[in-house]
Amino acid sequence: MGNYYQQEIETMPVEQLQALQSERLVEQVKFVYDNVEFYRRKMDEAGVKPEDIKGIEDLHKLPFITKDDLRDQYPYGLLGVPLKDCVRIQSTSGTTGRRVVAFYTQEDIEVWEDCCARAIVAAGGTKDDVCHVCYGYGLFTGGPGLNGGSHKVGCLTLPMSSGNTERQLQFMTDLGSTIICCTPSYAANLGEAIAERGLKDKIKLKAGIFGAEPWTEEMRHNIEETLGIKAYDIYGLTEISGPGVSFECEEQAGMHIQEDHFIPEIINPETGEVLPEGEVGELVFTCITKKAFPLLRYRTRDLCFLTRKPCSCGRTHIRMHKPTGRSDDMLIVKGVNVFPSQIETVLLNLGYQANYQIIVDRVGNNDTCEVQVELTPEMAEANDVSIEAREQKIVKDLKSMLGIKVGVKVLEPKTIARSEGKAVRVIDKRNLYK
Numbered sequence: 127m128g129n130y131y132q133q134e135i136e137t138m139p140v141e142q143l144q145a146l147q148s149e150r151l152v153e154q155v156k157f158v159y160d161n162v163e164f165y166r167r168k169m170d171e172a173g174v175k176p177e178d179i180k181g182i183e184d185l186h187k188l189p190f191i192t193k194d195d196l197r198d199q200y201p202y203g204l205l206g207v208p209l210k211d212c213v214r215i216q217s218t219s220g221t222t223g224r225r226v227v228a229f230y231t232q233e234d235i236e237v238w239e240d241c242c243a244r245a246i247v248a249a250g251g252t253k254d255d256v257c258h259v260c261y262g263y264g265l266f267t268g269g270p271g272l273n274g275g276s277h278k279v280g281c282l283t284l285p286m287s288s289g290n291t292e293r294q295l296q297f298m299t300d301l302g303s304t305i306i307c308c309t310p311s312y313a314a315n316l317g318e319a320i321a322e323r324g325l326k327d328k329i330k331l332k333a334g335i336f337g338a339e340p341w342t343e344e345m346r347h348n349i350e351e352t353l354g355i356k357a358y359d360i361y362g363l364t365e366i367s368g369p370g371v372s373f374e375c376e377e378q379a380g381m382h383i384q385e386d387h388f389i390p391e392i393i394n395p396e397t398g399e400v401l402p403e404g405e406v407g408e409l410v411f412t413c414i415t416k417k418a419f420p421l422l423r424y425r426t427r428d429l430c431f432l433t434r435k436p437c438s439c440g441r442t443h444i445r446m447h448k449p450t451g452r453s454d455d456m457l458i459v460k461g462v463n464v465f466p467s468q469i470e471t472v473l474l475n476l477g478y479q480a481n482y483q484i485i486v487d488r489v490g491n492n493d494t495c496e497v498q499v500e501l502t503p504e505m506a507e508a509n510d511v512s513i514e515a516r517e518q519k520i521v522k523d524l525k526s527m528l529g530i531k532v533g534v535k536v537l538e539p540k541t542i543a544r545s546e547g548k549a550v551r552v553i554d555k556r557n558l559y560k
């Protein structure tokens with residue numbers, strides 16, 4: 127049994143939880159139909175009336191919303207309340223090129239921060255902790271979300287924001303940070319900086335809450351080892367609120383989705399058909415408590431699967447498996463689907479760190495793909511395997527993982543730019559020709 131921030135709701139029997147969802151869904155559908163012209167039109171077009179939605183079993187009757195809809199409705203088209211009742215905006219990082227602006231009422235902010243507080247408590251956070259938040263602050267939801275959650279838990283909150291690694295390390299050692307929140311790629315960079323400066327003994331970290339980008343199990347082990355912590359995954363997106371839509375408990379086997387606020391579905395991205403539990407597809411969320419920016423059946427483009435298997439932590443909320451990437455992250459190289467996470471798995475299994483880049487280009491009508499990866503400082507120092515032999519080994523392992531042959535270049539340590547927020551793993555030069 128774990129620690130909870132809101133025990134009653136986090137451990138509510140599934141039947142009761144679903145009854146609560148049904149009740150909230152019915153209310154929310156009425157609310158958006160009455161208040162948002164866009165939904166009224168969409169539902170009318172689909173021939174669905176609010177009365178047709180009597181519970182979660184009717185969810186599938188509602189039309190989907192996509193990122194394009196959000197763009198078309200920019201900036202105020204989806205507001206569920208008068209602008210004067212909104213107290214905040216946040217915006218997506220624009221990783222896939224389309225920035226979305228989301229609005230929040232004070233109550234929406236409270237809900238979001240409660241979700242982040244649940245995540246911090248699940249990672250072992252209490253009033254005694256020093257919570258070091260080095261997600262970016264500002265429009266990006268990472269910093270503000272975890273900051274709010276940390277306040278709710280009562281941790282001493284260090285609003286570090288991202289970057290300035292020297293200052294991060296100084297505060298971390300001087301103030302004895304015990305929990306760190308940032309992107310996994312930045313955590314890996316901090317781990318590297320700590321090792322280089324021989325600071326590991328001065329670090330008091332016990333847990334890290336890492337998300338906002340895909341990361342592999344191999345990377346988790348790597349971070350846990352270099353920072354000497356337990357590394358927890360956290361997931362979220364600006365459109366739905368921000369980080370904390372789901373988070374890992376001590377079991378580290380999928381992230382519990384905050385089902386009292388968000389109803390998840392997995393659909394076939396081609397047909398829109400709802401898939402049974404356990405099948406991989408596109409994750410769709412319906413917000414049942416949000417007022418300022420109320421999204422129903424929002425298609426995230428993230429690919430994963432759900433499981434309702436009981437969890438040893440005692441939480442009853444459904445778990446989502448770590449998204450392997452988003453459907454728009456997926457590269458099609460020589461007609462084959464390639465996820466950057468597959469490449470990361472191969473590289474980390476061979477002992478490299480997550481300092482790599484994937485460069486895709488097109489020469490004539492042919493796609494080219496080159497994976498560039500740095501030697502670790504230990505590999506460079508040992509200098510016992512030739513670069514050619516290393517490259518050949520990676521080419522071979524990538525071929526068996528991906529089914530295609532890609533180019534590989536092994537580089538000297540520190541040649542690939544380090545990220546402070548979301549890492550840029552793919553450079554797709556083919557876009558230049560579009």
Ligand code: ADP
Pocket residue numbers: 217218219220221222224267336337338339340341359360361362363364365426428448449451452
């Ligand atoms: P953008 O879409 O511009 O990156 P956000 O900052 O809102 O905007 O990012 C949300 C997206 O980040 C999610 O849709 C998902 O693709 C990714 N993401 C967030 N947390 C995780 C996580 N723990 N694992 C994998 N991907 C994640």
Ligand code: ZN
Pocket residue numbers: 375376377382437438439440441
């Ligand atoms: Zn659990």
